[in-house]
Amino acid sequence: MPNRTVVIAFSSLSAVGLLAGCATPTPEPAPSVTEAPTTAPPVEPTTSTAAEPAPVVEDGFADGTYTADGAYVAPSGPETITVTVTLADGAVAAVEVAGHASDPQARRHQADFISGIAAAVVGQPIEGLAVDRVAGSSLTGQGFNAALDAIRAEAAA
Numbered sequence: 001m002p003n004r005t006v007v008i009a010f011s012s013l014s015a016v017g018l019l020a021g022c023a024t025p026t027p028e029p030a031p032s033v034t035e036a037p038t039t040a041p042p043v044e045p046t047t048s049t050a051a052e053p054a055p056v057v058e059d060g061f062a063d064g065t066y067t068a069d070g071a072y073v074a075p076s077g078p079e080t081i082t083v084t085v086t087l088a089d090g091a092v093a094a095v096e097v098a099g100h101a102s103d104p105q106a107r108r109h110q111a112d113f114i115s116g117i118a119a120a121v122v123g124q125p126i127e128g129l130a131v132d133r134v135a136g137s138s139l140t141g142q143g144f145n146a147a148l149d150a151i152r153a154e155a156a157a
Helices: 012-020 104-121 139-156
Strands: 064-074 077-088 091-099
Touching (some): 064 104, 077 104
Antiparallel strands (some): 064 077
């Protein structure tokens, strides 16, 4: 007859009672030798239901459309613009700018800037891209460059 190991387990209350000297342990029946060990099913990793990120191209910027606000200070006070850039293969494929100026002169400069910005940046690599004076407007370019910084940071993430 082969040697068998008998395992005796105690319920937690019986074990506590035994340690405290208050109760007599009641052994549970030993498992049968023919029982197979139980294993938990493998845990499947959880996945997010969020949209897949855009593919990252060689230069480290993901293709896609990005929007950011840029602020600057005009003689009339603080102004903002909203810049939307579409990137393809690390270059600007399209650009849109919306001005939010409250001052009439700033509004005119933003309109001039908006009319000339596509010609200045479409087709240019996003890496290191910055504008100075576009269509006679120099201050709006500061807001545009600030928005580009935010877009580059998002596209590189």
